[in-house]
Amino acid sequence: MPAWTSVGPIALWRSQSGRATASSDRCPHRGMRLSHGFVRGEALSCIYHGWSYSLSGGCIRIPAHPDLVPPETIRVAVQQVQEADGILWVAVGQPATQPPQLGELIPLRSLTVETDVAAIEDTACAKIDKDGLICLPEFPWIGLLLAPQAKHTLILLMIEKERSPADRLAASRIVESLRRRAEERHREIAE
Numbered sequence: 001m002p003a004w005t006s007v008g009p010i011a012l013w014r015s016q017s018g019r020a021t022a023s024s025d026r027c028p029h030r031g032m033r034l035s036h037g038f039v040r041g042e043a044l045s046c047i048y049h050g051w052s053y054s055l056s057g058g059c060i061r062i063p064a065h066p067d068l069v070p071p072e073t074i075r076v077a078v079q080q081v082q083e084a085d086g087i088l089w090v091a092v093g094q095p096a097t098q099p100p101q102l103g104e105l106i107p108l109r110s111l112t113v114e115t116d117v118a119a120i121e122d123t124a125c126a127k128i129d130k131d132g133l134i135c136l137p138e139f140p141w142i143g144l145l146l147a148p149q150a151k152h153t154l155i156l157l158m159i160e161k162e163r164s165p166a167d168r169l170a171a172s173r174i175v176e177s178l179r180r181r182a183e184e185r186h187r188e189i190a191e
C-alpha cells in the first residue's frame with residue numbers, strides 16, 4: 001500500500017515469508033509507483049516493465065534482459081519497519097527509539113480523512129500526544145493513531161482489548177462521525 005513519510009512516498013509491502021518492508025514508491029526505471037506493483041516471493045515487482053526489487057532495495061531482475069545480473073547501482077531506498085501489536089511503524093533512517101507502547105489498545109480499523117491533524121484535533125477536542133495518539137475525552141476506551149499524509153490523514157482506530165462487538169461497532173460509528181465533522185470543518189475553512 002502507498003503511504004507518505006518525511007522522505008517522500010513509500011510502498012509498504014509484505015513478502016511471502018511475512019517480512020514487512022517500506023520501499024521508496026518510485027521505480028528507478030521510468031518512475032512508476034511501486035505501490036501499484038505486485039509481490040512475488042520475497043520481491044516487489046514494478047507493474048510497468050516488471051523490474052523486481054529485493055527486501056533490501058536492490059534490483060534483482062529485469063524481465064527484458066533475463067540473463068543480465070542487474071548492477072548494484074539500480075536500487076530503491078528502503079526504510080526500517082518494525083511491527084508491534086499489529087501496527088507497522090516505519091522509521092526514517094536509524095530509529096532513535098522503539099515503537100511506543102499503546103497499553104491496552106489494539107487496532108480495529110483504518111480510515112482516510114480528507115483534512116489535516118489540526119482539524120481532527122479541533123473536532124475531537126483533544127490534542128495529539130508524542131506517539132501520534134489522540135484519546136477521545138468522552139470515550140477514553142478509544143484511541144486514534146494519526147499518520148499525516150501529503151493531502152490527507154490516516155486514522156488507525158484503536159480500542160481497548162476486552163471491548164464487546166457492540167462497543168467495536170459503536171467505536172467505528174464514533175470515528176466515522178468524527179471524520180464527517182472534521183471534513184466539514186475543513187471545507188468551511190477552505191471556502
Ligand code: FES
Pocket residue numbers: 027028029030031032046047048049050051
Ligand atoms: S517503470 Fe518500473 S520497470 Fe519500468
